[in-house]
Amino acid sequence: MTVMEQRGAYRPTPPPAWQPRTDPAPLLPDAEPYRVLGTEAAAGADPELLRRLYAELVKGRRYNAQATALTKQGRLAVYPSSTGQEACEVAAALVLEERDWLFPSYRDTLAVVARGVDPVEALTLLRGDWHTGYDPQQHRVAPLSTPLATQLPHAVGLAHAARLKGDDVVALAMVGDGGTSEGDFHEALNFAAVWQAPVVFFVQNNGFAISVPLAKQTAAPSLAHKAVGYGMPGRLVDGNDAAAVHEVLADAVRRARAGGGPTLVEAITYRVEAHTNADDATRYRGDAEVETWKRHDPIALLEQELTARGLLDEAAADSVRQDAETMAAALRAHMNRDPELDPMDLFAHVYAEPTPQLLEQREQLRAELAAEAEPEGAQ
Amino acid sequence: MTTVAVKPATMAQALTRALRDAMAADPSVHVMGEDVGTLGGVFRVTDGLAKEFGEDRCTDTPLAEAGILGTAVGMAMYGLRPVVEMQFDAFAYPAFEQLVSHVAKMRNRTRGRMPLPLTVRIPYGGGIGGVEHHSDSSEAYYMATPGLHVVTPATVADAYGLLRAAIASDDPVVFLEPKRLYWSKDSWNPEEPTSVEPIGRAVVRRSGRSATLITYGPSVPVCMEAAEAARAEGWDLEVVDLRSLVPFDDETVCASVRRTGRAVVVHESGGFGGPGGEIAARVTERCFHHLEAPVLRVAGFDLPYPPPMLERHHLPGVDRILDAVGRLQWEAES
Numbered sequence: 191m192t193v194m195e196q197r198g199a200y201r202p203t204p205p206p207a208w209q210p211r212t213d214p215a216p217l218l219p220d221a222e223p224y225r226v227l228g229t230e231a232a233a234g235a236d237p238e239l240l241r242r243l244y245a246e247l248v249k250g251r252r253y254n255a256q257a258t259a260l261t262k263q264g265r266l267a268v269y270p271s272s273t274g275q276e277a278c279e280v281a282a283a284l285v286l287e288e289r290d291w292l293f294p295s296y297r298d299t300l301a302v303v304a305r306g307v308d309p310v311e312a313l314t315l316l317r318g319d320w321h322t323g324y325d326p327q328q329h330r331v332a333p334l335s336t337p338l339a340t341q342l343p344h345a346v347g348l349a350h351a352a353r354l355k356g357d358d359v360v361a362l363a364m365v366g367d368g369g370t371s372e373g374d375f376h377e378a379l380n381f382a383a384v385w386q387a388p389v390v391f392f393v394q395n396n397g398f399a400i401s402v403p404l405a406k407q408t409a410a411p412s413l414a415h416k417a418v419g420y421g422m423p424g425r426l427v428d429g430n431d432a433a434a435v436h437e438v439l440a441d442a443v444r445r446a447r448a449g450g451g452p453t454l455v456e457a458i459t460y461r462v463e464a465h466t467n468a469d470d471a472t473r474y475r476g477d478a479e480v481e482t483w484k485r486h487d488p489i490a491l492l493e494q495e496l497t498a499r500g501l502l503d504e505a506a507a508d509s510v511r512q513d514a515e516t517m518a519a520a521l522r523a524h525m526n527r528d529p530e531l532d533p534m535d536l537f538a539h540v541y542a543e544p545t546p547q548l549l550e551q552r553e554q555l556r557a558e559l560a561a562e563a564e565p566e567g568a569q
Numbered sequence: 570m571t572t573v574a575v576k577p578a579t580m581a582q583a584l585t586r587a588l589r590d591a592m593a594a595d596p597s598v599h600v601m602g603e604d605v606g607t608l609g610g611v612f613r614v615t616d617g618l619a620k621e622f623g624e625d626r627c628t629d630t631p632l633a634e635a636g637i638l639g640t641a642v643g644m645a646m647y648g649l650r651p652v653v654e655m656q657f658d659a660f661a662y663p664a665f666e667q668l669v670s671h672v673a674k675m676r677n678r679t680r681g682r683m684p685l686p687l688t689v690r691i692p693y694g695g696g697i698g699g700v701e702h703h704s705d706s707s708e709a710y711y712m713a714t715p716g717l718h719v720v721t722p723a724t725v726a727d728a729y730g731l732l733r734a735a736i737a738s739d740d741p742v743v744f745l746e747p748k749r750l751y752w753s754k755d756s757w758n759p760e761e762p763t764s765v766e767p768i769g770r771a772v773v774r775r776s777g778r779s780a781t782l783i784t785y786g787p788s789v790p791v792c793m794e795a796a797e798a799a800r801a802e803g804w805d806l807e808v809v810d811l812r813s814l815v816p817f818d819d820e821t822v823c824a825s826v827r828r829t830g831r832a833v834v835v836h837e838s839g840g841f842g843g844p845g846g847e848i849a850a851r852v853t854e855r856c857f858h859h860l861e862a863p864v865l866r867v868a869g870f871d872l873p874y875p876p877p878m879l880e881r882h883h884l885p886g887v888d889r890i891l892d893a894v895g896r897l898q899w900e901a902e903s
């Protein structure tokens with residue numbers, strides 16, 4: 191008798207009326223990540239969408255490079271690059287309607303920019319001049335969340351509220367592979383499934399949480415498998431295949447919008463750069479692995495498809511690269527200006543009405559600054 | 570008599586050495602946390618431990634603070650001495666439930682039958698230009714939770730000595746590591762590293778007669794600097810480094826205040842509901858008749874920690890301390 195059979199024997203007999211709530215089979219992810227590029231499915235992909243994805247990928251890569259360069263010049267405090275993961279970032283933004291909401295994690299600046307947030311405003315947090323530069327209401331983008339997985343329950347709550355109000359709004363929440371270990375991940379998925387909230391949970395599995403590889407993060411067959419236990423479908427997709435990521439996320443968004451409840455999508459991808467500019471990736475991974483992944487580059491994959499189908503010629507590719515350069519130049523120009531900060535802003539947004547204690551502290555700082563500004567010896 | 574070379578070492582190095590020596594001395598000491606193994610921790614404090622002691626004793630855990638501390642509770646229940654690393658101050662909050670509901674209360678709930686000898690290391694505080702959620706001073710939360718010891722070193726020697734003592738303690742210790750002092754250097758004798766005051770004792774870092782600066786952790790060097798600067802204005806300041814917030818060393822603090830008659834409490838966490846309120850009250854209760862002026866507090870503003878470009882306006886610096894010292898010339902009518 192195998193262990194499994196034995197264990198079966200200890201199971202309490204279910205009462206006669208007991209039935210599983212859901213047959214888990216349709217919820218289970220496929221064994222292999224879903225792919226479009228380089229397969230027959232590619233023929234069905236919309237050329238306009240592919241071109242748009244391509245342009246955004248190229249811009250995104252350039253953005254990552256520019257932001258990383260800015261850390262070297264001391265213009266950014268820190269930058270977590272998403273180079274190699276651009277397909278996920280871009281698809282997450284493009285798949286949403288204007289009225290939908292995006293809940294990004296700290297690495298997801300590109301998704302935020304692709305959603306229409308000003309590239310400079312998207313960097314305020316990392317630059318250090320304020321915590322969130324953009325207006326979440328205007329763009330329907332929550333602040334980049336630094337504490338991991340804590341934004342997931344927010345996405346569920348927002349989507350639930352929209353549903354209660356009769357609004358046709360979907361929330362897409364992004365999280366890393368490491369973040370799926372946090373308790374908040376579990377609670378968010380469970381709430382979403384119980385409430386049938388219109389949420390898409392999008393895991394970018396890039397192999398590492400700083401230095402910790404996936405094998406030390408989970409023993410599950412895949413992160414997408416985690417969905418099943420909550421009663422929602424899990425989907426597995428090649429995270430470097432922009433067309434596939436877009437299709438899978440679009441399906442999930444459609445399902446959510448139609449009242450079908452949440453989906454967990456896991457994209458298999460790779461973080462090509464170090465965790466941030468402050469990290470030494472050679473401590474935990476070898477060059478060979480990185481090189482292998484570089485050969486499965488999201489831009490190259492899409493480029494091959496576009497070229498093979500005659501959807502991209504040299505002139506079009508040039509113009510895409512030119513746009514990316516223009517964006518990078520503008521970003522550089524803005525970031526090289528010292529931000530003008532008013533220290534008084536420290537007190538501006540702690541409460542709707544400042545407390546008497548804060549007003550006192552504000553006057554204290556005002557006096558200190560005035561004293562500082564006095565020319566030497568003028569007393 | 571042997572003479573040992575007293576070499577400069579950083580606080581981070583002393584902490585690493587403390588962990589290593591504790592692990593070598595006692596096989597029940599286990600280090601665990603996010604990135605503590607292969608990477609050696611994001612501040613490299615656990616560097617080399619996984620290699621030397623194996624991954625079972627220096628373990629990269631899944632990314633889950635409640636899980637890390639919760640499993641450490643179980644490990645301690647079974648006789649191990651876990652030393653847990655929380656990556657940054659604000660990332661310890663998911664573990665708050667475990668800390669407050671279980672770690673702090675286990676001895677009490679079990680009428681002493683189930684002590685929890687575990688150490689929670691938390692890099693804390695600002696001044697390193699970190700983005701959001703990387704600069705919190707959370708000591709007031711921990712201080713307000715009976716059942717925990719709360720300690721924070723300000724010198725290289727203390728970093729070693731206090732961490733060894735924390736790991737050896739039969740009670741849970743929240744060990745707050747001032748991030749901005751990780752790279753501070755000091756001459757330090759690694760051959761006699763434990764000769765520091767035990768947990769629960771404050772030390773006078775600088776003696777003086779006109780007033781006492783009561784401080785701890787990252788604010789200690791700032792107070793030392795302020796004391797130097799105050800000499801020019803005729804003030805001879807004493808600096809008391811608390812080292813341990815719980816237990817609190819009333820004796821050393823009050824002895825100092827009785828000598829000087831004046832006191833300022835300095836810390837970078839917010840003043841309202843902050844550690845300074847407790848300290849000022851204790852000093853007033855015990856030294857009322859010796860005080861020439863009210864006990865003043867110099868603290869961070871009562872704000873969520875500001876972005877890096879504004880943090881210098883928030884952190885109590887030398888000027889703000891000197892200003893408070895000036896106000897100690899208390900007069901009845903003011």
Ligand SMILES: Cc1ncc(C[n+]2csc(CCOP(=O)(O)OP(=O)(O)O)c2C)c(N)n1
Pocket residue numbers: 297336337338365366367368369370396398399400461465603632634656660663
């Ligand atoms: C609650 C919490 N714990 C720890 C951290 C510190 N931290 C920042 S990023 C990171 C790794 C995240 O890995 P993963 O979720 O896989 O996302 P990725 O970095 O790969 O995008 C850690 C541990 C944090 N930000 N929040």
